[in-house]
Amino acid sequence: MFEAPVQKLIDELARLPGIGQKSAQRIAFHLLHVEETDARRLAEAVVEMRERVRLCARCFNVTDSEECSICRDLRRDPSAICVVERAQDVVVVERTHEFRGRYHVLGGAISPIEGVGPEQLRLRELIARIEPEGVTEVIVATNPTVEGDTTALYLARSLKPLGLTVTRLASGLPVGGDLDYADELTLGRALSGRREM
């Protein structure tokens, strides 16, 4: 155990994804030795992000205004929605430059092990967008995992009765991993070769 304020920071850091005890200690001691202004800037960046950034009222992507820049962009095709698990996946798909529609961030995938069922996802919000936005195709870009696949099947069953075309990314993605394990080229190909479910 270290002095209480140091230990408190280590504990907080160690709760972050991908950071173990050792890394947490390294970061904490690093912050102890840098200029105070540098440490303060980090703390302020965290606070500012939490205060200013919120979720897009339409697609639940991160934004600093009511709606995100993609939803506000009038050149985007309103008839196609790409459904992703998390907001960071929007950036991953955007990098491919293969998709010109809008997005919908589900907020996860169906995983009873983690206590996540369809009711915990933003599914109702997605269905509510279909008619007013004139959506005709939903592209499901959930992760190529059991949870992502299950969610995709669930979406297909919920959306097809509404007369929508529901497609899934073509194979070729590294199976079992996250979407962001795929390089841009592979993901781009998967997008353009998507198949109807």
Added chain:
Amino acid sequence: MRLDWLQLTDVRAYQSLEVRPDPEVNVLVGDNGAGKTTVLEAIGYLASMKSFRRAPDASLIRDGAETAVIRGEFSKGEIRVRVEVEIPRTGRRRVLVNGKRPSTMASVAGEIPLVTFLPDDLDLIKRGPAYRREYLDDLVVSLRPAVAVDLQGYERAVRQRNALLRRDGRYADTMTLDVLDQRIAELGAIVLGLRLDLLERLGPVLSGLYAVLGDGPEQVAWIYERSHGGPIVGVSPRPDLGADLAAALAAARQTDLDRRTTTVGPHRDEIVLTLANRDVRTRASQGEQRSVALGLRVAAYDLLRERGDVPVLVLDDVFSELDEGRSRRLVDRLPEGQVFVSSAREDEVPVRGRRWQVTAGSITGVGEES
């Protein structure tokens, strides 16, 4: 494939250990509890990402230490594969293959071909179906690493379904169950197909081996008993595995809702081995069972070698369990690849090779060939 270098840090009794094994036969000699098995277990871990003694990961960590680290460098001609595993007391295990984080754990298992013989290999025959399923699935993955993702996917999908059933019982969301069933049927059919493909290859190999390792030229065969639908025997025309499983899951829905678990599927199947049409598990002598178990391990070795990779062979204290005849016959069949043998008694090991003396927490080479 062979192991050129092994380094352990805080693994059980070993605070720090570095060994450069012989490319051929290595014999680890030491008292029981000295740590011979730990070394073999560590080598096995690098290949299969689990302990062959079914020990939980945390039990590998030395008392008082925070993290166990196993590093090994394997080679096959020009190809070098470096595998590193860090097992922390809290948090997730970290794996690096050639310095890079693999995209999935599935792509690690199967990288290093390795076959282990254990004193309790008789469990493969005598204990429950889970042992035989695990044997088949491990071998499937070693032979075809790319399909590991399907096997793991199937297990995961069943765990998801069970979690839903356990939590919500009769009130479980029907559509979620429907899509999980669909996925389980798809993945389950793949798992079943892979197991049957392997069994078809394994049958003749096992019979051939029994003629050499056992006491007579008796036929070893298998019957795949599904937890649903009829048994599958030999190379008979295969039923539609996916459709059968989908129908079975639908039929078992009410039972599963009541019992809050998934009662049908490849995770509940049994593989019956027969010797001259007798069930080896219930109607064979201990000696016959021992020979079939040995045959299963040797068959794994032979199939891996057929693929073009000479596996690393690990024999953990097996000679103490075998009578002289079977020991002799096994040793006669020992291949040209790298071998690790452990034994409490030096004179019990009927093979020549580099001797290593193992005492609590350290290993010393004892000269060259003895």
